[in-house]
Amino acid sequence: MTPNPVVFGVILVVAFGLFALSCYRRFSLAAVGKPDDRFRPIGTRIWNMFLYAFAQKRVAQRPFGLNHVTLFWAFLVLVIANGEFLVRGVFPGLSIYLLPAPVFKLLLLAFEVVSLLALVASLIAMARRLFFAPPYLSTAYVKATSFEAFLILFFIIVLMLAYFGLHGAEIALARQQGADWMPVSGVVARLLGGVGPEGVESFAALCWWVHAIVLLVFMNLLPLTKHMHILTAIPNCYLRSIDKPNTQPREEFRKGESFGVGQVDQFTWKDLIDSFSCTECGRCQDVCPAAITGKPLNPRQIIHAIKSNLLANGEGLKRGEKPALPLIGAEAEGTNTEAALWSCTTCGACLEVCPVLIEQMPKIIKMRRHLVEMQVRFPEELLGVFENFEGRSNPWGIAPAERTKWCTTMNVKTFEKGTTEYLFYVGCAGAFDSRQKQVTVAIATILDAAGVSWGTLGKDEKCCGDSLRRLGNEYVFDKMAQENVKLFRDKGITKVITQCPHCYSTLKNDYRQYGLEVEVLHHGQLIEQLLKSGKLRLNRQVTDLGKIIFHDSCYLGRHNDVYDAPRNVLATATGKAPVEFSRNRANSFCCGAGGGRMWMEELVGSRVNVARAEEALKETPDTVCVACPYCMTMFMDAFKDLDKERTRVRDVAEVVAEGLRQG
Amino acid sequence: MLVVACIKQVPDTTQVKIDPVTNTLVREGVPFIINPFDIHALEEALRIRDRFGCRVTAISMGPPNAEATLRKALSLGVDEAILVSDRCFGGADTLATSNVLAEAIRRLVKREDVGLVICGKQTIDGDTAQVGPGIATRLGFAQLTLVDRIEHFDPEKRVIRVRRKLEGRHEIVEAPLPALITVVRELNRPRYPTVPMRLQALETQITVWRNQNLELDENTIGLKGSPTCVNRIFSPQREKGEILGDGGKDPDGAARLLVEKLRSKDLLVV
Structure with a gap:
C-alpha cells in the first residue's frame, strides 16, 4: 500500500514544520535562563548519558520502572521503523527492503516484537493509572488519571495496532516480503482471511493513514506536554551536574545586582531544561521527608511550578516585560509558596532517585537565597539565629569564649603550625551542646588512645556556616567561609577531623570553591583507619548497648558516599554488624x-524525626547509633515524644570509647 | 521631619572579663556590637520613617572604629550616619556624653526640623540609662523613657503618646514634639538587612563631626567634663557551691534535700 506521495509529502512538511516551531518556542524559553557550563568533560558526560538515559539505570531501580525500560527501548527500535515509514510515504522506492534480506528480516522481527511489547506496556501503564496508581503519581495540579497521560498512551496503543493492521493486510494481500518473520502481523493476516481483496486493501489504507496521522500528531504533542521528556531527558543526563549537587554555586556580591532566584529567568538554562525533563513520575515526592510528613513541599511540584511559570512568563520575559505570574508567592499553579521552600531539609533524597537527574534541592536553595537576601522573608525564628551566626559564629549566640568549655576535664592542645598533624574541628554542636560535648570527649579520648597528633583551634574556631548556606543566607556564609579559609591557611592546616557531617561536607566540598584543598575526615572515617591499622586497640568488646541500629546521616551518606566506615567501626567495636533500617544507605530517611x-x-x-524514630523502633533496637549531632538531637527528641526514652542514642565514637574502658 | 536615632558601639559584655590585677576591663579580642537596646531605637525610627515618610539620621559618639556600628545602621536603611568622634571627647561620663550628643543634635535642629530623638533605654556596658534623659534635658525636649509601645504619633499635630514599661505596671503619657524617647526591647522586632542594602552601606560616606564642628568648651567634654570617677572595678566573688546528698546512690534522698533547700529559700512554694 502506498499513499499519494505528493499529498503525504505536503502533510509531512507541515507536520515537521509545526514540530520544529514548537520545539524552537520551548527551547528559546529555556534560553532566557542564566549561563551555566554543562558541556565538559565530554567523556564523563557521554558515560552518564549511556548509563542513566540508555541503560535507564535509575528507572529500572523500581519494579514498575521495567515497564518504562520496555517502552523506552521499543521506542528506540521503532524510530527506525517509523523513520522508514515516513520516508517511504514520500519516496515509495526507499525502504528497508533495499537492505540484504537477512538484515531486513531481522529488523521486521524486531519491529514485531517491540511493537507487541510496547502495546502490552502501554496497556499495563493505563491499568496502573486507572486501578492501582500509587499516591505519589498525583499532585495538586497533575492527577494520575490526567487526560494527557491517557491520550499519549492511547496514541501509542493505536500506533501499534495500526502497525500490525497494516502489515497484516499486506501479508493477506501477499505483498509483504519476509512475512514469515512477522508472527503478530501473520495473526492479523489470518483474521483478515474472510475479507475480500478490496476490503483488505481499504483496511490497509485506513491503517496506513491512521498510523501516519497519529504518529505526526504524537510527535507534535511532545514539545507541548510532559512528554517533552522524550526530547530532553537524554540530553538532561548528559548535562547533569558532574559534582554531586551537595554544594551550591557561589554568588558574587556586586552592587546593583539581584541575588538568588526570585523570577524564573534568574534560574540557569539548565534549571529550565530540568523542568522540561520532568516526567512527573513522582519518585522524588515518594522519598521526600517533607512531602511524606505532610509539609507543603513536594519536590516534583517545585519543578512543575518552574515549568508552568516559564510557560506563563517566558514570552513576556523575552520581550523584557516583568513576569505576570510570581515564582514565589501565594499557592497557584506556577508559583512556589514560601512555606514549601522552607520545608526542605536538603537531605538530597530527591536527587538520589530522579531517573533523569533533575536537581530539585539546589533550586530550592536558590529561591531561599532570594527570600533571605533580597526580600528578608524567612520564618521569624531564623532572625535570631542569623544574628547569632553573624555576631558570635554559632547558632545559639553563646559567647565564643565558651567554645573550650567541653575540654575542662581533659588536657587539650591547641593546633600548632608545623607540629600538629590533625586539626580536630569540633564544630558548634560539639562545643556548645551539652549532650554532644560527651561525643567530643569520646573522640578526643580515642585520638589520644591511638596516639594521634591532634589539636583544636580553641576559642578561635568559627562556625563552618553550613546552615547559613542551606538557608540561603549566602552573603553571611560567604564572609564566614572566607574568614575560615584564611584561618586554615594561616595555621598551615592540611588535615582536618570533623565531628559533624555538616562541617565535614562544608569543609570538604563547599570550601573547595574558596580554594581550600585539605584532607577532611569525619571522625567515623578516621576511627575506621585507626582500628584497621592497629593504632587503636580496644580493651573490650562493647556488648552492653544491646541491639544497635545505624542511621545514615544525609550529609555523610547521600551527599558524600560515606556508608561503610561507621558500620565497620561499629562491627569492630561490638563484634557484629549493626542492624539496618528498612530505608538505609542511599535510601536513608532524613532526621529532619x-x-x-x-x-x-x-x-x-x-x-520527620518521629517518623524516622518509629522506623527504627520497628527493628526493636536497644540503641540507635548516629554519626551526626543533628541526628542525635532529633532521635533523642523523637524518643521523648514517643515515650521510648529507654532506646538509647549514641554516637559511633561513644561506642568505641566504651570499648576503651578497662573491662 | 527628621527622626534621630542615637546608637552606641559597646563591647559584647558577655565576653568581657575583668583583669583581677589591674581591675580594668580586658578589651583585647572582645568583639564590639551595636548596643542591643539601640537596635530597637533604630528600628522604631525606621518604622516611623516607613509610615510617615520622614528622614532618619543615626548618630553615634565613639572612637573611629565605631563606624562599623553606623554601617550596620546604614544597611538597615537610615538616610544619614554621623559619627561624633574626637580625641577630646574620650573618657567621657554620661554628663559629658550628653553634652556632646545634645550639641550634635542641636546642629541638626538648625539644619532641619528634628521631631523625635530615639535612644535605647541604656547601654549594656555602662548600664546607667542617663544619656537619653541627659540629652533631652540639654535640648529642652520632652523626655519619655522606657517606652514599650508608641500609642499615637502625629507629625502634623506634633504630638506623641507612648506606653512606658514600669515595674509591675504601664503608664501612658503624651508629649508635644519635639520629644526624646528611650526604648525597651519589647517595643519592636528589629529588621534584617537585605544584601543590596549591605553593599550600599559599604560605600556610603559617613559624616564625621569633630569638636571643631561642634565648638564645645573643652571643660564640658571628655575626661575634663566628667565629674564621675571610677574607684575600682571588680567581679563579684561567687561563693563556691557545695554538693549535698548523693544523687548517684540515693536519688530520692537527694531530690528531697533539694526540695527542702528550695523551700527554705522560698524559691519553691508547694
Whole structure:
C-alpha cells in the first residue's frame, strides 16, 4: 500500500514544520535562563548519558520502572521503523527492503516484537493509572488519571495496532516480503482471511493513514506536554551536574545586582531544561521527608511550578516585560509558596532517585537565597539565629569564649603550625551542646588512645556556616567561609577531623570553591583507619548497648558516599554488624534537621524525626547509633515524644570509647 | 521631619572579663556590637520613617572604629550616619556624653526640623540609662523613657503618646514634639538587612563631626567634663557551691534535700 506521495509529502512538511516551531518556542524559553557550563568533560558526560538515559539505570531501580525500560527501548527500535515509514510515504522506492534480506528480516522481527511489547506496556501503564496508581503519581495540579497521560498512551496503543493492521493486510494481500518473520502481523493476516481483496486493501489504507496521522500528531504533542521528556531527558543526563549537587554555586556580591532566584529567568538554562525533563513520575515526592510528613513541599511540584511559570512568563520575559505570574508567592499553579521552600531539609533524597537527574534541592536553595537576601522573608525564628551566626559564629549566640568549655576535664592542645598533624574541628554542636560535648570527649579520648597528633583551634574556631548556606543566607556564609579559609591557611592546616557531617561536607566540598584543598575526615572515617591499622586497640568488646541500629546521616551518606566506615567501626567495636533500617544507605530517611531545619519550628504535618524514630523502633533496637549531632538531637527528641526514652542514642565514637574502658 | 536615632558601639559584655590585677576591663579580642537596646531605637525610627515618610539620621559618639556600628545602621536603611568622634571627647561620663550628643543634635535642629530623638533605654556596658534623659534635658525636649509601645504619633499635630514599661505596671503619657524617647526591647522586632542594602552601606560616606564642628568648651567634654570617677572595678566573688546528698546512690534522698533547700529559700512554694 502506498499513499499519494505528493499529498503525504505536503502533510509531512507541515507536520515537521509545526514540530520544529514548537520545539524552537520551548527551547528559546529555556534560553532566557542564566549561563551555566554543562558541556565538559565530554567523556564523563557521554558515560552518564549511556548509563542513566540508555541503560535507564535509575528507572529500572523500581519494579514498575521495567515497564518504562520496555517502552523506552521499543521506542528506540521503532524510530527506525517509523523513520522508514515516513520516508517511504514520500519516496515509495526507499525502504528497508533495499537492505540484504537477512538484515531486513531481522529488523521486521524486531519491529514485531517491540511493537507487541510496547502495546502490552502501554496497556499495563493505563491499568496502573486507572486501578492501582500509587499516591505519589498525583499532585495538586497533575492527577494520575490526567487526560494527557491517557491520550499519549492511547496514541501509542493505536500506533501499534495500526502497525500490525497494516502489515497484516499486506501479508493477506501477499505483498509483504519476509512475512514469515512477522508472527503478530501473520495473526492479523489470518483474521483478515474472510475479507475480500478490496476490503483488505481499504483496511490497509485506513491503517496506513491512521498510523501516519497519529504518529505526526504524537510527535507534535511532545514539545507541548510532559512528554517533552522524550526530547530532553537524554540530553538532561548528559548535562547533569558532574559534582554531586551537595554544594551550591557561589554568588558574587556586586552592587546593583539581584541575588538568588526570585523570577524564573534568574534560574540557569539548565534549571529550565530540568523542568522540561520532568516526567512527573513522582519518585522524588515518594522519598521526600517533607512531602511524606505532610509539609507543603513536594519536590516534583517545585519543578512543575518552574515549568508552568516559564510557560506563563517566558514570552513576556523575552520581550523584557516583568513576569505576570510570581515564582514565589501565594499557592497557584506556577508559583512556589514560601512555606514549601522552607520545608526542605536538603537531605538530597530527591536527587538520589530522579531517573533523569533533575536537581530539585539546589533550586530550592536558590529561591531561599532570594527570600533571605533580597526580600528578608524567612520564618521569624531564623532572625535570631542569623544574628547569632553573624555576631558570635554559632547558632545559639553563646559567647565564643565558651567554645573550650567541653575540654575542662581533659588536657587539650591547641593546633600548632608545623607540629600538629590533625586539626580536630569540633564544630558548634560539639562545643556548645551539652549532650554532644560527651561525643567530643569520646573522640578526643580515642585520638589520644591511638596516639594521634591532634589539636583544636580553641576559642578561635568559627562556625563552618553550613546552615547559613542551606538557608540561603549566602552573603553571611560567604564572609564566614572566607574568614575560615584564611584561618586554615594561616595555621598551615592540611588535615582536618570533623565531628559533624555538616562541617565535614562544608569543609570538604563547599570550601573547595574558596580554594581550600585539605584532607577532611569525619571522625567515623578516621576511627575506621585507626582500628584497621592497629593504632587503636580496644580493651573490650562493647556488648552492653544491646541491639544497635545505624542511621545514615544525609550529609555523610547521600551527599558524600560515606556508608561503610561507621558500620565497620561499629562491627569492630561490638563484634557484629549493626542492624539496618528498612530505608538505609542511599535510601536513608532524613532526621529532619538538615538544611537549617534544625533552627526552625516544625508546626505543619507530622514530625520527620518521629517518623524516622518509629522506623527504627520497628527493628526493636536497644540503641540507635548516629554519626551526626543533628541526628542525635532529633532521635533523642523523637524518643521523648514517643515515650521510648529507654532506646538509647549514641554516637559511633561513644561506642568505641566504651570499648576503651578497662573491662 | 527628621527622626534621630542615637546608637552606641559597646563591647559584647558577655565576653568581657575583668583583669583581677589591674581591675580594668580586658578589651583585647572582645568583639564590639551595636548596643542591643539601640537596635530597637533604630528600628522604631525606621518604622516611623516607613509610615510617615520622614528622614532618619543615626548618630553615634565613639572612637573611629565605631563606624562599623553606623554601617550596620546604614544597611538597615537610615538616610544619614554621623559619627561624633574626637580625641577630646574620650573618657567621657554620661554628663559629658550628653553634652556632646545634645550639641550634635542641636546642629541638626538648625539644619532641619528634628521631631523625635530615639535612644535605647541604656547601654549594656555602662548600664546607667542617663544619656537619653541627659540629652533631652540639654535640648529642652520632652523626655519619655522606657517606652514599650508608641500609642499615637502625629507629625502634623506634633504630638506623641507612648506606653512606658514600669515595674509591675504601664503608664501612658503624651508629649508635644519635639520629644526624646528611650526604648525597651519589647517595643519592636528589629529588621534584617537585605544584601543590596549591605553593599550600599559599604560605600556610603559617613559624616564625621569633630569638636571643631561642634565648638564645645573643652571643660564640658571628655575626661575634663566628667565629674564621675571610677574607684575600682571588680567581679563579684561567687561563693563556691557545695554538693549535698548523693544523687548517684540515693536519688530520692537527694531530690528531697533539694526540695527542702528550695523551700527554705522560698524559691519553691508547694
